[in-house]
Amino acid sequence: MAKVTFKVRKGTNKSASIQLFFNYGSNKRLRYSTGLKVSDIKNWDDSKMRIKNVVVEVQKNEVNNKLTDIHALIERTYTDLAITKSIEVTNQMLKEVLDQYLNKNQVAEEKPQHLELLPFYKWYIEHYQKNPLITTGAPMASGTAKTYRNAYSLLKKFNDTVLTLTYDKINLEFYDEFLNYLHDNNYSLNYIGTQIKILKTIMNASFEKNYHFNLDFRKTYFKKPFEEVYNIYLNTDELEKIFELDFSNFEPKRINKDFVITKDKLEIARDLFLISANTGLRVSDFNNLSSKSIITEKGSSYISVITKKNSKRLTIPINSTVNNILDKRNGNPPNRMTEQHINYCLKEIGELAQISEPINKEITKGGIKVSNTVNKFELITNHTGRRSFCTNAYKSGMPTIDIMAISGHSTEKVFYNYIKVDDLERAEKISKHKFFS
Structure with missing residues (x-):
C-alpha cells in the first residue's frame, strides 16, 4: 500500500529541512526534498508530520498547507498513473510532478519565460524526450519524437516560404492556407491530419503556459482531416x-x-x-x-x-x-x-x-x-x-x-x-x- 511520510533533516544552526518519503510497492521508495523548512527542529511534530502551532514559526501555516497539498498531489498522481491508467510508476515521474508543483530546478531552457510558436514547438520536443508527459507519465517514445520533429520541419518550411507564424496567426484563415499548402505538396489526407493534430497539441500546451490566448485552434472548423484507409489483417x-x-x-x-x-x-x-x-x-x-x-x-x-x-x-x-x-x-x-x-x-x-x-x-x-x-x-x-x-x-x-x-x-x-x-x-x-x- 502506498504511504506518504514527512521527516526533518537537521541543517545548520537550529533549522531543519523537510523531506518527503513515499513508499509505493516492493522496493519502491521515493525520497524527495521539498525545499521547505522549519526554523527550529524542536518545533516539528513527528506524529502529525507538521510544524507545531507556535508563534516563533511565522511560516508555519504556509508550510503546513503546502505539505498537505504535496501529500494530496503525490497520492492523486500515483492513483491516476498506477490504478486508472495502469502505468508502471517510477521515481522520475513522481519527481517531475513535484518539481513542477514546487517550481524547482527550472533552469531557463527547461522553463522558458516566453517562447513564440516555433521556438516553443522545438522546446516541447526536446523537453519531453527527456521528461514525462503529463498525459502518459512517461517521456515521448522515439517514434513519437520523430513524428513531431518531422511535423516541426514541415511547419517551419511553411513559415519560411509562405507565412511567418506567431500564435495569433493560427486562425481559420491559416488553417485553409496550410491545408492547401500540404495538398499542393501531394501529402496524403491522413498525413495532413497528423500535422493538424500535433499543431493543436502544441497550441494547447503553449496556451496552458499562458504564452497566448488564441483559441481558434479549438473551433470545430479547425479539425483534423481523416479518411478511412483499408489496412489489411490476416485471418x-x-x-x-x-x-x-x-x-x-x-x-x-x-x-x-x-x-x-x-x-x-x-x-x-x-x-x-x-x-x-x-x-x-x-x-x-x-x-x-x-x-x-x-x-x-x-x-x-x-x-x-x-x-x-x-x-x-x-x-x-x-x-x-x-x-x-x-x-x-x-x-x-x-x-x-x-x-x-x-x-x-x-x-x-x-x-x-x-x-x-x-x-x-x-x-x-x-x-x-x-x-x-x-x-x-x-x-x-x-x-x-x-x-x-x-x-x-x-x-x-x-x-x-x-x-x-x-x-x-x-x-x-x-x-x-x-x-x-x-x-x-x-x-x-x-x-x-x-x-x-
Missing part, C-alpha cells in the same frame, strides 16, 4: 499458412545494397510476426522480448511487458503457436531484428505463403482520390500482426474488454476503429448472441 487460415512455411530451400535474395533476405532472417521475421499476431504486441514490444519477459504462474505461461509507447504493464497468455516458437529456442524469444528488415521479409513471406488476394487501395493525395490494386502480401507490415490479433480475437467471440486489456487500447471507440471487420462480419458475430437464438 487464422493465412496465419496458419505462414506458420507452416519451410524456408530450408530458400535462396538468398538481395533487396537493396544494404539488405539480403536469407532463410535465417525469414525464420526470425516470421516468428516475431506470429508472436504479434497471437499477443497483439506492437513492434516496439515484440521486438524487444527476452527470457525475462516469459513468466509462469500456477502452471500457465505468460508474456509480461511494460509497453514502450505508454508504459502500461501487459500480461498476455501464451498460446500453442507462441509456445512452439519459444520451444525452438529453448524457451527464448527470437532475436531482435531491424523493423524495416522485418517488413522486407514479411512481404517475401506473404508471397511464399501465396497470400495474393487482390486488394483495391484508395487514398487521397494532393486533394485527389487515387486508387490502385495490389496483391495482399505487398501490404503486410509489422503492424499487421497486432491488427490481426485484435480482429481475429473479436471474431472468435472474445469479450472486447479482454482484448483491450491485452492490446492496451484505452477506449472502445479507438478499438472499434482499429479492428477490420465489415458490417456483415460484425452482424454474423452478433447473431451468435443468445438474444438472437
Whole structure:
C-alpha cells in the first residue's frame, strides 16, 4: 500500500529541512526534498508530520498547507498513473510532478519565460524526450519524437516560404492556407491530419503556459482531416499458412545494397510476426522480448511487458503457436531484428505463403482520390500482426474488454476503429448472441 511520510533533516544552526518519503510497492521508495523548512527542529511534530502551532514559526501555516497539498498531489498522481491508467510508476515521474508543483530546478531552457510558436514547438520536443508527459507519465517514445520533429520541419518550411507564424496567426484563415499548402505538396489526407493534430497539441500546451490566448485552434472548423484507409489483417487460415512455411530451400535474395533476405532472417521475421499476431504486441514490444519477459504462474505461461509507447504493464497468455516458437529456442524469444528488415521479409513471406488476394487501395493525395490494386502480401507490415490479433480475437467471440486489456487500447471507440471487420462480419458475430437464438 502506498504511504506518504514527512521527516526533518537537521541543517545548520537550529533549522531543519523537510523531506518527503513515499513508499509505493516492493522496493519502491521515493525520497524527495521539498525545499521547505522549519526554523527550529524542536518545533516539528513527528506524529502529525507538521510544524507545531507556535508563534516563533511565522511560516508555519504556509508550510503546513503546502505539505498537505504535496501529500494530496503525490497520492492523486500515483492513483491516476498506477490504478486508472495502469502505468508502471517510477521515481522520475513522481519527481517531475513535484518539481513542477514546487517550481524547482527550472533552469531557463527547461522553463522558458516566453517562447513564440516555433521556438516553443522545438522546446516541447526536446523537453519531453527527456521528461514525462503529463498525459502518459512517461517521456515521448522515439517514434513519437520523430513524428513531431518531422511535423516541426514541415511547419517551419511553411513559415519560411509562405507565412511567418506567431500564435495569433493560427486562425481559420491559416488553417485553409496550410491545408492547401500540404495538398499542393501531394501529402496524403491522413498525413495532413497528423500535422493538424500535433499543431493543436502544441497550441494547447503553449496556451496552458499562458504564452497566448488564441483559441481558434479549438473551433470545430479547425479539425483534423481523416479518411478511412483499408489496412489489411490476416485471418487464422493465412496465419496458419505462414506458420507452416519451410524456408530450408530458400535462396538468398538481395533487396537493396544494404539488405539480403536469407532463410535465417525469414525464420526470425516470421516468428516475431506470429508472436504479434497471437499477443497483439506492437513492434516496439515484440521486438524487444527476452527470457525475462516469459513468466509462469500456477502452471500457465505468460508474456509480461511494460509497453514502450505508454508504459502500461501487459500480461498476455501464451498460446500453442507462441509456445512452439519459444520451444525452438529453448524457451527464448527470437532475436531482435531491424523493423524495416522485418517488413522486407514479411512481404517475401506473404508471397511464399501465396497470400495474393487482390486488394483495391484508395487514398487521397494532393486533394485527389487515387486508387490502385495490389496483391495482399505487398501490404503486410509489422503492424499487421497486432491488427490481426485484435480482429481475429473479436471474431472468435472474445469479450472486447479482454482484448483491450491485452492490446492496451484505452477506449472502445479507438478499438472499434482499429479492428477490420465489415458490417456483415460484425452482424454474423452478433447473431451468435443468445438474444438472437
